[in-house]
Amino acid sequence: xxxxxxxxxxxxxxxxxxxxxxxxxxxxxxxxxxxxxxxxxxxxxxxxxxxxxxxxxxxxxxxxxxxxxxxxxxxxxxxxxxxxxxxxxxxxxxxxxxxxxxxxxxxxxxxxxxxxxxxxxxxxxxxxxxxxxxxxxxxxxxxxxxxxxxxxxxxxxxxxxxxxxxxxxxxxxxxxxxxxxxxxxxxxxxxxxxxxxxxxxxxxxxxxxxxxxxxxxxxxxxxxxxxxxxxxxxxxxxxxxxxxxxxxxxxxxxxxxxxxxxxxxxxxxxxxxxxxxxxxxxxxxxxxxxxxxxxxxxxxxxxxxxxxxxxxxxxxxxxxxxxxxxxxxxxxxxxxxxxxxxxxxxxxxxxxxxxxxxxxxxxxxxxxxxxxxxxxxxxxxxxxxxxxxxxxxxxxxxxxxxxxxxxxxxxxxxxxxxxxxxxxxxxxxxxxxxxxxxxxxxxxxxxxxxxxxxxx
Amino acid sequence: xxxxxxxxxxxxxxxxxxxxxxxxxxxxxxxxxxxxxxxxxxxxxxxxxxxxxxxxxxxxxxxxxxxxxxxxxxxxxxxxxxxxxxxxxxxxxxxxxxxxxxxxxxxxxxxxxxxxxxxxxxxxxxxxxxxxxxxxxxxxxxxxxxxxxxxxxxxxxxxxxxxxxxxxxxxxxxxxxxxxxxxxxxxxxxxxxxxxxxxxxxxxxxxxxxxxxxxxxxxxxxxxxxxxxxxxxxxxxxxxxxxxxxxxxxxxxxxxxxxxxxxxxxxxxxxxxxxxxxxxxxxxxxxxxxxxxxxxxxxxxxxxxxxxxxxxxxxxxxxxxxxxxxxxxxxxxxxxxxxxxxxxxxxxxxxxxxxxxxxxxxxxxxxxxxxxxxxxxxxxxxxxxxxxxxxxxxxxxxxxxxxxxxxxxxxxxxxxxxxxxxxxxxxxxxxxxxxxxxxxxxxxxxxxxxxxxxxxxxxxxxxxx
Numbered sequence: 041x042x043x044x045x046x047x048x049x050x051x052x053x054x055x056x057x058x059x060x061x062x063x064x065x066x067x068x069x070x071x072x073x074x075x076x077x078x079x080x081x082x083x084x085x086x087x088x089x090x091x092x093x094x095x096x097x098x099x100x101x102x103x104x105x106x107x108x109x110x111x112x113x114x115x116x117x118x119x120x121x122x123x124x125x126x127x128x129x130x131x132x133x134x135x136x137x138x139x140x141x142x143x144x145x146x147x148x149x150x151x152x153x154x155x156x157x158x159x160x161x162x163x164x165x166x167x168x169x170x171x172x173x174x175x176x177x178x179x180x181x182x183x184x185x186x187x188x189x190x191x192x193x194x195x196x197x198x199x200x201x202x203x204x205x206x207x208x209x210x211x212x213x214x215x216x217x218x219x220x221x222x223x224x225x226x227x228x229x230x231x232x233x234x235x236x237x238x239x240x241x242x243x244x245x246x247x248x249x250x251x252x253x254x255x256x257x258x259x260x261x262x263x264x265x266x267x268x269x270x271x272x273x274x275x276x277x278x279x280x281x282x283x284x285x286x287x288x289x290x291x292x293x294x295x296x297x298x299x300x301x302x303x304x305x306x307x308x309x310x311x312x313x314x315x316x317x318x319x320x321x322x323x324x325x326x327x328x329x330x331x332x333x334x335x336x337x338x339x340x341x342x343x344x345x346x347x348x349x350x351x352x353x354x355x356x357x358x359x360x361x362x363x364x365x366x367x368x369x370x371x372x373x374x375x376x377x378x379x380x381x382x383x384x385x386x387x388x389x390x391x392x393x394x395x396x397x398x399x400x401x402x403x404x405x406x407x408x409x410x411x412x413x414x415x416x417x418x419x420x421x422x423x424x425x426x427x428x429x430x431x432x433x434x435x436x437x438x439x440x441x442x443x444x445x446x447x448x449x450x451x452x453x454x455x456x457x458x459x460x461x462x463x464x465x466x467x468x469x470x471x472x473x474x475x476x477x478x479x480x481x482x483x484x485x486x487x488x489x490x491x492x493x494x495x496x
Numbered sequence: 497x498x499x500x501x502x503x504x505x506x507x508x509x510x511x512x513x514x515x516x517x518x519x520x521x522x523x524x525x526x527x528x529x530x531x532x533x534x535x536x537x538x539x540x541x542x543x544x545x546x547x548x549x550x551x552x553x554x555x556x557x558x559x560x561x562x563x564x565x566x567x568x569x570x571x572x573x574x575x576x577x578x579x580x581x582x583x584x585x586x587x588x589x590x591x592x593x594x595x596x597x598x599x600x601x602x603x604x605x606x607x608x609x610x611x612x613x614x615x616x617x618x619x620x621x622x623x624x625x626x627x628x629x630x631x632x633x634x635x636x637x638x639x640x641x642x643x644x645x646x647x648x649x650x651x652x653x654x655x656x657x658x659x660x661x662x663x664x665x666x667x668x669x670x671x672x673x674x675x676x677x678x679x680x681x682x683x684x685x686x687x688x689x690x691x692x693x694x695x696x697x698x699x700x701x702x703x704x705x706x707x708x709x710x711x712x713x714x715x716x717x718x719x720x721x722x723x724x725x726x727x728x729x730x731x732x733x734x735x736x737x738x739x740x741x742x743x744x745x746x747x748x749x750x751x752x753x754x755x756x757x758x759x760x761x762x763x764x765x766x767x768x769x770x771x772x773x774x775x776x777x778x779x780x781x782x783x784x785x786x787x788x789x790x791x792x793x794x795x796x797x798x799x800x801x802x803x804x805x806x807x808x809x810x811x812x813x814x815x816x817x818x819x820x821x822x823x824x825x826x827x828x829x830x831x832x833x834x835x836x837x838x839x840x841x842x843x844x845x846x847x848x849x850x851x852x853x854x855x856x857x858x859x860x861x862x863x864x865x866x867x868x869x870x871x872x873x874x875x876x877x878x879x880x881x882x883x884x885x886x887x888x889x890x891x892x893x894x895x896x897x898x899x900x901x902x903x904x905x906x907x908x909x910x911x912x913x914x915x916x917x918x919x920x921x922x923x924x925x926x927x928x929x930x931x932x933x934x935x936x937x938x939x940x941x942x943x944x945x946x947x948x949x950x951x952x953x954x955x956x957x958x959x960x961x
Contacts, residue, residue, distance in 0.1 A: 445772075
């Protein structure tokens with residue numbers, strides 16, 4: 041693709057003006073896009089023509105003018121403060137500082153703050169709604185309140201907040217003492233890990249601290265695993281769907297965790313062979329894996345459904361896990377192959393010279409070196425499975441087998457009984473483990489984002 | 497072969513060339529085939545011995561026999577070890593990806609549906625009496641011919657299946673018919689002693705219908721296929737453009753090392769990515785509500801009338817793009833930041849010395865250099881969104897309804913959700929065969945996109961390395 045053209049003169053590069061059409065192309069595309077956008081905007085506004093003002097929404101006439109004025113005023117203030125900042129900075133450092141750069145940074149801050157507000161506010165709103173017993177995602181705003189933010193319903197009435205929605209999620213849940221003990225142990229391990237993390241960030245990182253972190257994580261994972269495996273439907277005696285929410289979290293954790301483990305077990309050996317072993321058929325096999333990877337399992341949804349039903353795995357976690365794993369292997373193999381290729385081959389050669397077999401080299405040299413990659417594969421698979429909806433909704437029937445996504449859907453899709461308060465509470469609790477994982481292992485995802493276009 | 501030339505057949509060096517590939521595939525196929533056969537035999541045996549043995553024993557027995565046979569194969573062909581590294585993945589892919597795909601292709605040419613499912617038709621159940629020799633069944637209430645009742649080709653109905661029930665109609669007993677006359681069916685084998693036959697019914701077989709499903713799809717193309725395909729492409733394309741533009745702007749702004757607190761912004765803007773989409777998309781349904789949603793409440797503050805976000809065919813499309821932008825921009829932002837960190841700072845210094853403005857630096861250095869790392873991301877994003885069923889189903893479920901469309905292909909349905917509706921939503925009548933035909937069309941489109949994708953990303957070169 042990048043081979044140099046061979047008709048170059050000895051001197052090398054010769055500049056040729058692109059043709060007129062080539063030069064005009066960006067402009068033509070721009071005009072067409074603008075025209076399309078204009079037409080779209082017209083159609084959208086046209087759809088709103090006979091829209092009445094809603095009785096449930098507080099309306100400020102020409103509010104956008106005020107908003108623009110506010111932005112203008114804020115920019116004006118920033119222009120002044122930047123001038124001040126520039127002068128002070130120049131006086132302090134004695135170097136020339138460009139006014140445009142300072143103002144640019146200030147305006148960037150203003151822009152980013154607005155973006156963050158718009159992006160994060162919905163989440164904040166749902167979080168507050170979780171604590172509001174009045175179904176506030178779907179409630180009238182407080183028209184009588186003089187404060188404009190309360191009047192429009194943008195800010196919640198903090199006095200009303202309580203834990204009623206959460207209580208509904210835990211109604212009739214019985215937890216035996218040993219599970220409580222495990223939960224306490226897990227919590228303590230988490231606390232120890234976090235504290236040692238903070239201490240190491242603040243002060244010096246020592247081996248002892250790293251040890252505490254490693255063991256804390258291990259204990260936490262072990263406690264969680266035992267809890268998830270041994271928690272059962274019998275513990276949930278509440279009559280309503282929402283009282284089984286914790287069970288759905290447990291189901292999801294079980295399915296996602298096992299899928300993650302299976303993904304590692306099935307894809308590491310294949311990835312290693314693709315990267316290091318040279319045998320006829322390797323390239324063809326790799327191509328086969330790559331193409332298989334492109335087909336989402338749910339394209340063959342009907343067949344998967346039929347296959348699992350015929351195998352008697354229709355409404356079981358085992359069936360769901362098998363279906364997920366089938367779709368996960370090819371991709372993870374590809375990722376692991378790329379990782380093994382980035383490892384220096386000399387280590388393995390040294391081991392082989394010392395008399396290790398291929399398999400020993402793989403288990404004793406390559407696997408320990410790729411611990412970070414295995415964590416990434418597990419997490420990526422875990423998070424992906426956690427967020428899956430279609431297969432789970434089709435294969436799993438009966439509230440006791442539902443995953444979090446299916447459970448949440450049942451709160452919102454009832455025609456006359458949407459339980460938005462309960463939904464908000466459940467969404468908050470259900471998102472918590474994944475958000476924690478995501479921030480805890482942020483670097484894995486940031487690194488992986490470019491490595492292979494990992495997740496959209 | 498065994499004694500005379502052991503070094504030749506038991507060498508650890510694999511046969512080279514395409515002969516080697518074929519031989520290896522043949523051995524693996526034989527190994528897996530034998531395992532499945534043994535597994536099937538054992539599970540049938542188990543079902544005979546213990547009635548009600550679970551069907552998944554087939555899987556267990558197959559895996560066990562694979563574990564037993566693999567070392568034996570290895571003893572005969574030592575060079576096959578290379579392939580054994582691939583075996584776990586291969587077995588899984590064959591069983592849970594390739595087999596369903598093959599079945600899907602197969603279904604696409606049948607009439608498989610909720611009704612024609614190969615199960616007894618409970619709606620056609622009729623009272624019946626068994627003769628004394630237990631060899632024939634008479635159905636007094638039969639209207640029309642026996643041939644029409646059993647849907648069989650030959651008038652004698654030889655080989656067709658009849659289902660016998662007792663009074664409770666709980667356990668179906670299938671039996672072959674040798675001949676059918678008037679209202680009496682002669683059975684191939686006598687009905688078992690334990691069965692008190694009280695009712696019979698037919699089996700709705702799955703039969704091949706050739707290209708009928710594709711004819712149906714293309715016959716109604718203007719009501720389903722074309723508009724849905726168009727929207728799928730527009731959706732995937734606009735999403736990827738919107739997301740990458742937003743991600744590029746934020747990424748370039750946040751990469752500015754002078755900017756204080758950029759890590760705080762980054763951490764906060766990460767949040768939409770961190771929350772599982774299955775939760776956040778459902779959250780947006782509440783936020784986009786026309787009467788009570790916070791989006792319209794906020795717009796009211798700006799003096800904008802309530803927008804029918806999810807209730808108008810055109811606005812629903814905009815909502816989907818907006819939510820997908822919200823979900824996807826953190827990823828694009830992160831990708832931009834990572835890609836920017838690979839660009840050498842010297843380039844900017846040189847440009848600055850030459851008097852290039854910040855804007856010229858972005859258009860002259862940043863964007864051209866980002867193109868390389870962004871091309872594969874954009875293409876895989878397009879492929880992903882082409883089949884992004886989750887957001888469509890959870891946000892609008894394909895709706896709102898649009899005039900002149902099939903009930904399974906509404907205003908925001910993409911190809912995949914159209915297929916899903918056809919198979920699993922009551923409006924589609926559980927037409928599994930038609931859904932499989934749709935899936936087949938999506939297969940080919942995805943394949944085409946993938947090939948372009950891989951070519952651009954250099955995957956083939958990387959694989960050949």
